[in-house]
Every structure is written in structure tokens, then in C-alpha cells.
Amino acid sequence: MSGSHDTEHHISAYKKVAGALAVLTVVTVLASYVEVGVALGIVLALIIASAKGSLVASVFMHLKDEKSLWLTGTLVLTVVFWFVLMLIPIMGRMDNIGTYKPLPNANAVPYVPH
Numbered sequence: 001m002s003g004s005h006d007t008e009h010h011i012s013a014y015k016k017v018a019g020a021l022a023v024l025t026v027v028t029v030l031a032s033y034v035e036v037g038v039a040l041g042i043v044l045a046l047i048i049a050s051a052k053g054s055l056v057a058s059v060f061m062h063l064k065d066e067k068s069l070w071l072t073g074t075l076v077l078t079v080v081f082w083f084v085l086m087l088i089p090i091m092g093r094m095d096n097i098g099t100y101k102p103l104p105n106a107n108a109v110p111y112v113p114h
Helices: 002-032 038-060 069-094
Strands: none
Touching: 002 038, 038 069
8 A cells, every 4th residue: 555655646746747748848938039138048048948958857867865975965066057157257257347248149249340
């Protein structure tokens, strides 16, 4: 009898995650229509993708039930490296504060200083 209850619990969790992934997919599509800069658009897309990936990893890969210190350390280290990778483009642009440096864009109008 408890095996049936465990199965029902897992199926319920899978249905909730499927619904959350569907909602986040709609959010992804709606976010693609928001007029933001390139850098902010990339950060927004990565945040949404990270939320979707964490749902998949925690439920479908059963990582939410893991209590291993090595696994926790690896995941924390991954998050730290993710933030470093997100900050590299920002730090690369910070040395030019006060000077005009447009983001590369194929259809951008050239800037002519007055």
C-alpha cells in the first residue's frame, strides 16, 4: 500500500513540475518580446533557464532528496562560477566608464558625437 502512495506522490510532483515548466516556457516567450538591452536580456534569459533547470534537476534527477556534502559543495561551487561568468562581461565594460562604447549590433545606427 505504501508503494502506491509513493508512486502517487511522485506522479503529483511530476505534474506540478510539468505545470511550472509550462508556465516558465510562457514566461520565456513573453520575455523575448520585452524591449531591454542585450546584456539585461541575456541575464533575464539565463535566470529563467536556471529556474527551469533547477526544477528538472531537483525533481526528475531526485537531487532534492540528496544530503551529500560533496554534492552540495559542487552545486555551490557551480553557482559561484555562474556568477563569475555573468560578471566577466560587466567588468569588461567597466573600464570605459564615461566613454561611448556601443554593444555590437548589426543594425545599429552609427553614433556621431556632437
